[in-house]
Amino acid sequence: MTQAADATVDARGLNCPMPIVKTAQAVKGLTSGQILEVLATDPGSVKDFAAWSKSTGNELVEQTVDGGVYRFVMRKK
């Protein structure tokens, strides 16, 4: 299942806490129900995005890893 994203954050190469910080900024520009895709290479981001999703209520719809690149798909609350 692959969902078309309304916006993408490319956080590849960025270290903690920038993937989360950039995601929070991007989410601000979306409306409820829109889909945000985030690409990251920080291995810590798997746990971090789960925590962020739980804390903010934005749903983590899908996450995949492909050759060291993590892709998170989130739906804005």
Add this chain to the structure above:
Amino acid sequence: MTVAELPVTPVTLPVPAAEHEEETKPQSLAFICYSGDLEKTWAGMILASTAGAMGMPTKVFVTFWGLQTFVKEGKRITGDNWMQKMLSMMSRPGIAHRKLSKMNFLGMGPWMMRKLAKQYNVSSPAELLEMAQALGVEFIPCQMTMDLFGIKREDLIEGMGEPVGAATYLGFVAEGASPIFI
């Protein structure tokens, strides 16, 4: 099979099950940014910007050496009398001029830290501070420290809150904010 022949199809990771608890308000945080050391300033800015990103209402009370961090870049000397001026001369204010508490070696340590941070894509304290402010984190100067060091509101960076005292900080904690002292 060599590494090059390994399948490169994306692997789907399990998504943690969403817990449908009743909506709870995110925990609010009340930082005390007391230290002016580079490594502690860095840790504080990482946590403050992340708190903003997590949607946690966050206030950062900046006091003592921590207040020096929030003096505008380019403001070299602060204070009204010779002692205050001398203090600012001996320890340059501003977020870009923090020193390590250990292994400072006349600036060699911080220089290496900044070089490593660039190499490993770790954002600088100044970038993180900007992000934290953009995400709604409020930085509040300590009135008493401002008086003690002769630092005026116009000496401080843009976007800071009204100067307040210890009682206001403890008021945030009394209202339920978790204290974090750095």
